[in-house]
Amino acid sequence: MKGPERKSERGFRAALPFISTLLLILLMQLPYRLSFLDDLLPFLPLAAVYYWCIFKPNLMPVWAVFLLGLLEDILSGGPLGMMALLLLLVRIFVLQQGRRFLEREFLFSWLVFLVVALIFGLATWAISSVYIRETQNFWNVLGQSMLTVAIFPGVVWLLRWLRQLLIADKG
């Protein structure tokens, strides 16, 4: 089974995880948002990195995670290195926890993602508070985390569709 899948993991298709995460990061930077959400946006790159580290960790290597995180920091104007660090920790966490288990059960991986997103939010809150030397509103970040968890199935659906391109063996 692995043979054809490996074969298709070259060239453009191999870059799909990186490109899709990059697009999600750029999407998050666009200046339009729903007014009722105030300034809450989900951590889309977190969902993407989590997903790809479970299903295709070899196509989402450490340096790629680092670069994507750094780019998000630069474009959003936040503390340099914050997202890079946190996304790297997510990658390590997923690989340590045995991704095969997360791979099998969607509900289980969603549940784990809930915990990951909450800790991720808490960490951004803590780092930002230290960075600007003033305690920030924690509820905002909780809202962001919950929004990310809520939108996770949508992201997974989108990325799974992309992954079909990887698996489909067209020679």
Add this chain to the structure above:
Amino acid sequence: MKALKHRFSSGFFIILALALLIFGSNNTPLVQGARAHISDFFVPILDVMSRPVQALDDFVGWTQQLAIVFSENQRLKEENDHLKQAQIQASQLAIDNQRLKKLLNVGEGQVNIVAAARVVSDSESPFFKSVLINRGRRDGIEKGQAVINEDGIVGRIITGGQTSSRVLLATDINSRIPIKLASSGINMILEGDNSSYPKLGFLPIGEEIALGDLILTSGYGMVFPPDLPVGQVVAITEDGIRIKLSAKLYNLNYVSIVAYEIIHRPDPKKAE
């Protein structure tokens, strides 16, 4: 061996990220320069990506306007009548004002619009309020210049790249803008705190302030020209006085970057 290599590279990048977090403070020129260059590269991409979203946004706005077009027309006609009256008064006052200023030889400020720009990116974080615009040093933009739109003040430039700049919004925790009460002229400071409604600081003891009071820029600090609309007082609590900004910072499209300079008229006595 592979596991060892993997562990090594993970560790390396984690240390790199930590080092950036600790030493890569935004105030370092090197970091600022690098950030500006990378923003320059991505701004055209973001610009293209945001076009369809803006088109959709415009369309939604258009349909909403269509629904209220008749009542809106009626309201505008009435407003127009009022404004005509006001305009006559204003022009008389302007002539008066000019004559008096000439008498006093007041150093008049000059406001130059440096550029108009499109907002292409908005930081999504609840902790950092800034936007990227698609104009930079090449268009004459410099750090510290004021950013406004048709409704009022927006923020000021904090980093300028060649073709892009970052604007610190008035709601950011690092934003401080000298303002005054329109009615009494009391000078105060508008302090952002990352919430949508920035605070008013330094209200002198004994001075009164009421809900709905208009706030204008004072022109102190030489960043914002005086008398630009800032917002209105919406809450007075023990926690502080809160302002609703006139400019809708959550939905910015186009902004103007202005430079404010005092023209130094030659002193007529010295000239003699």
